[in-house]
Amino acid sequence: MELFNSIIVILDATLRNATPLIFAALAGMFSERSGIVNIALEGKILISAFFGASAAYYFGSPWMGLLAGVLSSVVFAQLHAFATVTHNGDHVVSGLAINILAAGLTAAVGNYWFSQGGNTPNLAFGDTQARFTPITLPFADQLADVPIIGGIYSELISGHYLLVYLAFAAVPLCWYILFRTRFGLRVRAVGENPHAVDTAGISVAKTRYLALLMTGILVGFAGVYLSVAVTAQFSPNMSAGKGYMALAALIFGKWRPRTAMQACLLFGLLEAIAIRSQGAVFLGVEVPVQLVEATPYILTVVLLGGFIGRSVAPKVIGEPYVKERS
């Protein structure tokens, strides 16, 4: 029973850790499938976390925070599209510029607005309740004492933030959009053979702008989850590399929604285990904290090293589409 409980607790933490990664990985999927390398996920998470928390505080409502967070990351995604699609800019360089801009802008504007060293005020303090609160599913309290089922349902499945459930709902939804709609077909086509798409009379630029719109919306949820739900406050650089982890998960998941989600869950699980195994004694030696925290990255490198079959990128990823060369 002890073991069962610790497994439930670890899986519970896995869901919390994986949520921002899933949103960001799905976001990256739309842009990369359309042929645009998205190293800027990190910056977009940060910008939506900041504007989400600021709006939630200003309006006293987490929903306004969600709206503002998503809008801000959409603006940044469109900026990215402007650089890479309209002006055929280098995807990685412009993405990196967005990351740098986001890190500086959030800290500077935050300091100007709130004078708290770039932090936003606490969203769950006194009369201010501008934060998403965990949701208790029906019958969770009644079932809590039932063995096994209570643990799985009341602890693991119930009691998460709304955004956690949304992340898992977004996976089949994104699959449907990408693989069962005309828009999805076009997104995939411009990432594989934009000339054919152009010949068929469909605008490559418009399709890529729309794909980055999807990216902006989805990645906005990731940022808002961090600042408006988990910590109830924005603090500078709080994205802490989650955008890059999501990108790794996307590649690891072969640019497909379900497998990307599984990769996110694996990374979330590794982090949960890393946190709980700190200070654990293994073969008579205390496991060093540095090793524990590096584990997800080491495993990513090992796994990407070719032990999971081939991961094939969209064909024209990173190449600007030029109609004809003169």
Added chain:
Amino acid sequence: MKGMFKVAAATAVAGAVLVAGCSSDSEEEQSASFSPAVIYDTAGKFDKSFNEAVFRNGVEEFNADNEDITVSEFEPQNEEQREQGLRRLASNGNSPIVSVGFNFSSSVEKVAAEFPDTQFAIIDSVVDLPNVQSIVFAEHQGSFLVGALAAMASENGAVGFVGGMDIPLIRKFACGFEQGAKYVNGDIEYFENMTGSTPAAFADPARGSELAKSQISQGADVIFAAAGGTGIGVYQAAADEGIYAIGVDSNQNYLQPGTMLTSMVKRVGVAAYQTWEEGQSGEWEGGIKVLDLSAGGVDWALDEFNQDLIQPAWEERMAQIRQAIIDGEIEVYDYTTTGSCDI
């Protein structure tokens, strides 16, 4: 590529604004003969903790007490600006210059050697130069006190510690806390987690929240966070789960009233104030300055936000323990003397 230039230009402008914003303070007081200065750590002036304590109890007080003097301030935005900022303050004729935090060790060592006539002070670290005053605190004693209180308040008989970056200084907090908890309750269960091994570990509230939840799930019902900005996530998680948390450095009781049991205060602001005062009166001297419990350098915080949480019996016992440490009846082991916590 046109779009790229626009992005690059916007970035450059944002960067320029940042640089301009943080350097303007240092140029104000060039003419005055006595111009004290402070350089904060990258966590920022308003981190609700360490740096803010220097600002509120040091800078603001000193400015209020000396109407014609303004303490010059510098807030580095990244690692590279530490040394630049220090050099800039020194070349502007500021002295004494207080650098907040152990992260300044190498920068102070370098810049103080370049400006032998300027007085430097560094908090939480020791730099062995004649024109540097190294201010260190007996964190182990303060942590012992809050550890004792944590053990009194814990109903489950389990307490936790969340540290920021894994460095000897943070281990010193942890070790003192563990000793205090075990002094009150020998059978207490003790959990310890470090957030990471880079300075970023002091600014990761999401991970702080996750670490706290992990300890709570194992039974901990009082958690002490010595983790800078990461602590905010710990306090939030404690408030959400309805358990007690203990703040650090400045009095953080007000952050989550009702679930903040107490704070281990380090009077860094007072220390900075004293340094400037000594500089003003000409009594300043270099060397190591240890501020322990008896000197009022560290303590546990009791104010209107946590008064209702502290039972009278606990308060009485805390006063006894506090006196016993001052009198030397309780000897708190200092992690940094041997680099281990064998208690």
